[in-house]
Amino acid sequence: MSGPSVARALDEVPRVGSAALCMGVFDGVHRGHLALIEATRAAAVEHRARSVALLFDPHPDEVIHPGTVTPRLATPGLNLRMLEEAGVDVAVPIRFDSALRALLPQEFLAAMAPAIELRALVMTPESAFGRGGAGTPDAMRAHGQTAGFDLVVVEEIVLHGGEAISSARIRDAVQGGRIEDATHMLGHPPTIEATLIPAGAADGAARLRLAIDYPAALPPRGSYGVEIRSDAAAVSATLEIAREGGAAIVALGGEAPLSAPVVIAILAGGD
Numbered sequence: 001m002s003g004p005s006v007a008r009a010l011d012e013v014p015r016v017g018s019a020a021l022c023m024g025v026f027d028g029v030h031r032g033h034l035a036l037i038e039a040t041r042a043a044a045v046e047h048r049a050r051s052v053a054l055l056f057d058p059h060p061d062e063v064i065h066p067g068t069v070t071p072r073l074a075t076p077g078l079n080l081r082m083l084e085e086a087g088v089d090v091a092v093p094i095r096f097d098s099a100l101r102a103l104l105p106q107e108f109l110a111a112m113a114p115a116i117e118l119r120a121l122v123m124t125p126e127s128a129f130g131r132g133g134a135g136t137p138d139a140m141r142a143h144g145q146t147a148g149f150d151l152v153v154v155e156e157i158v159l160h161g162g163e164a165i166s167s168a169r170i171r172d173a174v175q176g177g178r179i180e181d182a183t184h185m186l187g188h189p190p191t192i193e194a195t196l197i198p199a200g201a202a203d204g205a206a207r208l209r210l211a212i213d214y215p216a217a218l219p220p221r222g223s224y225g226v227e228i229r230s231d232a233a234a235v236s237a238t239l240e241i242a243r244e245g246g247a248a249i250v251a252l253g254g255e256a257p258l259s260a261p262v263v264i265a266i267l268a269g270g271d
Contacts, residue, residue, distance in 0.1 A: 007057045007076070007095035010103075010111035016090055018049035020120035020152075023094075023129065026055050027167040028073030029082035031187040032157045036122060037086045039154040043120035047150070050089040052116065055079060056096040063096055071171055071217035073186075075193050078263065105135025106143060118149040124156050126164075159185070171217045179219065179266055189227075189265040192216050192247070196228070196262060199248060208249040210239075210264070218247060224269030228252075230262045239264065 020043035022036050037053065044051040059070040074082070076093055083091040094100070103111065108130050109118060121140055129135040141151040156164035163169065165185045173182035174190045182190045192212065199209035219241055226239045228249070240250045 007093040009095055010100065010108065013054075013092050013094075013112050013115045014090065015115045016050050016052055017117055018047060018119050019052045019090075019116045020044035020047055020049050020122060021052045021054065021116065021118055022122040023054035024056065024127070025059055025167065026053065026079050026083060027059070028170055028186055028190070029079055029086065030073075030165055030167065030170060030185055032124075032165040033083075034086055034187065035157060036124065036154050037083065037088050039152055040120075040122045041087055043122055043150070043152050044089065047119040049117075049119045051087070052090045052092065053083050053088045054092055054094045055083065057093050058096060060096050060101070063098060063101060069215050071175065071215050073167060073170060073174070073217055074191055075214050078191070078193055102131055105130030105139065106147075108135065109143075109147070118147070120150045120152055122152045122154060124154055126156065174217045174219055174266075177220045177222065179224070179268055189267055190217070190219075191266070192218065192264045193261055194247075194264060195260070196249060208252075210247040210249070212247070219266065219269075222269060223250075225267045226269075227265045227267060228262050229265060230260060237264075239266065239269075 020040050022040045024033070026033050037051070040053065041051045055076060057076045061070050062068055080091045080093060121144065123137050123140065125137060127137070137151060137153050144151050158164050170182050170185045170190070173185065179190065192210065193214070194210040194212045196208040197211050199207045221241050224239045224241070226237050228235050228237050235252060237249045237252045240248050242248070
């Protein structure tokens with residue numbers, strides 16, 4: 001499964017050369033993220049460059065508002081793996097801290113040179129980066145004319161109600177038990193990454209506690225049909241979320257892997 005990721009400073013990015021670049025938290029790697037990646041890949045082909053995604057960690061909200069914890073749809077390591085599976089050439093975890101937040105957008109981009117020679121910057125209309133959110137698409141289009149890169153703007157994927165798909169809306173859906181809505185926005189079932197630990201029995205069946213070492217976005221109390229995925233196999237199971245926030249597997253359709261972290265895909269439920 002996904003291993004730990006080590007976030008880097010901007011001046012520690014790997015040597016890539018000519019690049020088409022996008023950036024974000026990419027939590028859950030949802031359908032909107034995939035549209036951004038597809039546009040970045042296309043820009044890379046057009047500019048004979050490599051496609052690069054910068055993944056910010058920790059979540060910027062936790063730096064901007066100290067003391068807050070943002071529930072995660074996936075670990076940074078799993079998000080990186082999903083970006084790579086989506087076809088991005090280079091996915092790099094970038095440490096988001098007060099020093100990074102203080103950079104002007106022009107300083108942000110310059111800090112990656114010469115490892116990354118920017119040929120195209122891919123953004124959504126509402127996105128911005130750099131000090132005070134000064135790196136808007138309009139500002140970066142103007143900067144690109146002198147810095148030698150093109151700006152590509154990718155429209156957000158809008159739901160029937162007129163709202164754009166976002167990780168925040170998906171978190172709300174998961175935590176509200178709206179698994180079908182979350183799956184629709186993600187393009188895949190919501191997941192939890194955990195290690196399974198034997199914890200006695202329930203109704204004659206082995207009970208496995210979930211050891212989760214990150215602030216996972218969990219559904220509300222109830223029982224959920226899930227699939228436990230490891231490198232070796234995938235087995236069906238029932239996940240029970242307790243009132244106090246604990247989580248356990250209470251029924252298995254096969255032998256569960258216990259020696260390594262697994263990804264638990266939430267398929268349905270909430271009963």
